[in-house]
Amino acid sequence: MCGIVGVVSCGETVSRERFTAMRDLLSHRGPDGEGLWEGPGVRLGHRRLAVIDPTPGGHQPMSTPDGRFVIVYNGELYNDAEVRALLGDVRFTSSCDTETVLHAVARWGEDAAGVLRGMYALALWDTRERSLLLARDPLGIKPLYWASAGSSVVFASEIPAILEHPEVPARPDWAAVSSYLTTIRATLGERTLYEGVRSVEPGCWVRISVEDGAFSVSKKVRGLGGTARAEAGRDADDGVGAVVEDSIAAHLRSDVPWCCLLSGGLDSTIVSTVAIERAGRLRTYVSGCPAAGDGLADDFTYAREAAGAIGSEHEEVPIGRDGFLERWRWMVDRLGMPLCTPNEVAIYEVSRTLRGAGHSVVLSGEGADELFGGYGVPLGSAWSHIESTPGEGEGDARFILGSSAWMPVEGKALFVSPGFWEDAGRDEALDGFYRETYRGHLDAVGDAAPAERRMQAVLRMQRTVNLVGLLRRLDSATMLASVEGRTPLADRVVASMAESLPMAEKFEPGDPPGTKLALRRAFRGRVPDTIVSRPKRSFPLPFQSWLGGMAEEVRSSAFVREVYTPAAVELAWSDPEAHWNLAWPMANLALWGRRWG
Numbered sequence: 001m002c003g004i005v006g007v008v009s010c011g012e013t014v015s016r017e018r019f020t021a022m023r024d025l026l027s028h029r030g031p032d033g034e035g036l037w038e039g040p041g042v043r044l045g046h047r048r049l050a051v052i053d054p055t056p057g058g059h060q061p062m063s064t065p066d067g068r069f070v071i072v073y074n075g076e077l078y079n080d081a082e083v084r085a086l087l088g089d090v091r092f093t094s095s096c097d098t099e100t101v102l103h104a105v106a107r108w109g110e111d112a113a114g115v116l117r118g119m120y121a122l123a124l125w126d127t128r129e130r131s132l133l134l135a136r137d138p139l140g141i142k143p144l145y146w147a148s149a150g151s152s153v154v155f156a157s158e159i160p161a162i163l164e165h166p167e168v169p170a171r172p173d174w175a176a177v178s179s180y181l182t183t184i185r186a187t188l189g190e191r192t193l194y195e196g197v198r199s200v201e202p203g204c205w206v207r208i209s210v211e212d213g214a215f216s217v218s219k220k221v222r223g224l225g226g227t228a229r230a231e232a233g234r235d236a237d238d239g240v241g242a243v244v245e246d247s248i249a250a251h252l253r254s255d256v257p258w259c260c261l262l263s264g265g266l267d268s269t270i271v272s273t274v275a276i277e278r279a280g281r282l283r284t285y286v287s288g289c290p291a292a293g294d295g296l297a298d299d300f301t302y303a304r305e306a307a308g309a310i311g312s313e314h315e316e317v318p319i320g321r322d323g324f325l326e327r328w329r330w331m332v333d334r335l336g337m338p339l340c341t342p343n344e345v346a347i348y349e350v351s352r353t354l355r356g357a358g359h360s361v362v363l364s365g366e367g368a369d370e371l372f373g374g375y376g377v378p379l380g381s382a383w384s385h386i387e388s389t390p391g392e393g394e395g396d397a398r399f400i401l402g403s404s405a406w407m408p409v410e411g412k413a414l415f416v417s418p419g420f421w422e423d424a425g426r427d428e429a430l431d432g433f434y435r436e437t438y439r440g441h442l443d444a445v446g447d448a449a450p451a452e453r454r455m456q457a458v459l460r461m462q463r464t465v466n467l468v469g470l471l472r473r474l475d476s477a478t479m480l481a482s483v484e485g486r487t488p489l490a491d492r493v494v495a496s497m498a499e500s501l502p503m504a505e506k507f508e509p510g511d512p513p514g515t516k517l518a519l520r521r522a523f524r525g526r527v528p529d530t531i532v533s534r535p536k537r538s539f540p541l542p543f544q545s546w547l548g549g550m551a552e553e554v555r556s557s558a559f560v561r562e563v564y565t566p567a568a569v570e571l572a573w574s575d576p577e578a579h580w581n582l583a584w585p586m587a588n589l590a591l592w593g594r595r596w597g
Helices: 016-024 080-087 097-114 159-163 174-183 235-250 266-279 298-310 321-335 343-356 368-372 376-388 395-403 418-423 425-445 450-480 492-500 517-523 543-555 558-563 566-574 580-595
Strands: 002-009 034-039 042-048 069-077 118-126 131-136 145-149 152-156 197-199 204-211 214-221 258-261 283-288 313-318 361-363 484-486
Touching (some): 002 118, 016 159, 097 131, 159 197, 235 492, 235 517, 258 266, 258 343, 266 361, 395 425, 425 450, 543 580
Parallel strands (some): 258 361, 283 313
Antiparallel strands (some): 145 152, 204 214
16 A cells, blocks of 8 residues: 655656655655656656565565566555466566556556456556556545646646646636535546546546657546356345455455454444454454434444454544544645545544554445445435336436435525636536436446336446545545555455345335345344444534534635635524535635635
8 A cells, every 4th residue: 555656748847856745745655665766757656555565575666577667556456366377477576466466557458457356546657658557446446646737747646746746736626616515525527626637537547648749648447347246036145245255355465464443333344243253353443422412422332332242352532523623624734635524534533543553454344335225315215216207317317416415406506606606617517427427327237127227327326426435535534644444345346246236135115225135134143133233324423513613714715705605604604513514515615725725
């Protein structure tokens, strides 16, 4: 797990001193070492968090023996042995998965996506063809950004490193900012909150070639490429259990101490249960606010129950109002992005604690809700919509957007300033993204009954929007504490299995609705019944009652006044606890605009 950065130039390039500063802005992602490779018009940089083969054999940037290909790579490969066997005649000099990924991508290029099982963001420079290949894993677990910078292209694991380049200005992309107000997601497809800074989308392989003093860009998108498929009927439960257990076991590979996050929910309890069965002992952690009311402190109770049932050594990391507000401000400043959910603060705090206890790797439960149908209310609303609107009209995508919006989709212009609304293109980019993505998912589902096809597409939209955002949240919060976050349920083979299940094996309409049905059945008896039946809780922090602590930043923010109408600001901060869905993104923009906007 690491931080990567690079510059490829057709003309003048940044100085070595400036480039080193860009690289070292990622030092929290890699406190165990740094590397630099230089060639004509090219610099590649690396910060290392040593997890697999922490010897000098895993040092990056890493080159093939003939010197043609050079890689910087951030991630973990969970089928390393299988890929090495496929490479056959390669003579490996280390046990580090970076060497495996280097040879796989050098040999197969974009087709390596069908072979690699893991999380990754990588950049491969071909010294002979003078081309740069940027790639990101199909679920988007690891981040990667890039931008044009005068006569150069610059890429990095985090945006602040790109903004350190003197020819990349920190200007807002107003369409992406408007999308954030609605979705609380920091990207809109490949667009980020910064004009001209692009995100490599999940599963996308971007080739940037230097030809006659200019750049040409081509892209290929690779799917999940998994091989697991579910059989019909009750056999699906055994299949799901076996695939999930196999993935968790694969994610335990590490040469440094690891642990698990345990909230007491179904997903983290499954991960922790299998982990301790395989390893024999386990340290687990939970974070939240023990003084919270309205059931928000239940994570502590359920986590204690789960830890007691599986026999883990368990630690609680409490968070209070003042600490939350302080960390929130600091994280926006460091990451160069507004936060998407309040949980990012809790994830950082627990990561800082477990890192202090000697753990460099933590397993988490992200992925199951978006893959196996865990969001009962949104899926129930979509089911009602589909039942009442035959066909596959444009209204499906609009309904999906509106049903999960933090700010009203209809009438949004009443909350934002007229100038901002025009600069944001009246959300045409946001609407277009949802329409095109939903249509693509419908096509990918293939032949099925109309309602089944549409519901499967709805669930895939949750993977595209929700899961990508949650994985970015996990990566940024854990890596700020120099911890590698692993997500065995957000795995391409697990995802392939989940997508092959009929909707009835994942979700059942009702009051309350049935969610993650196959996953619950697969682990019933191994996980306590109270946890198997526990309802989903989205934000186990009382952040709504803490928002008032941001009133001064918001009311004094010129950036907020540029985006919102005075009436919207007054509405939100007359009672931020009641209008939290308006106040949360507004406060984040105030913090982001003060430092970066």
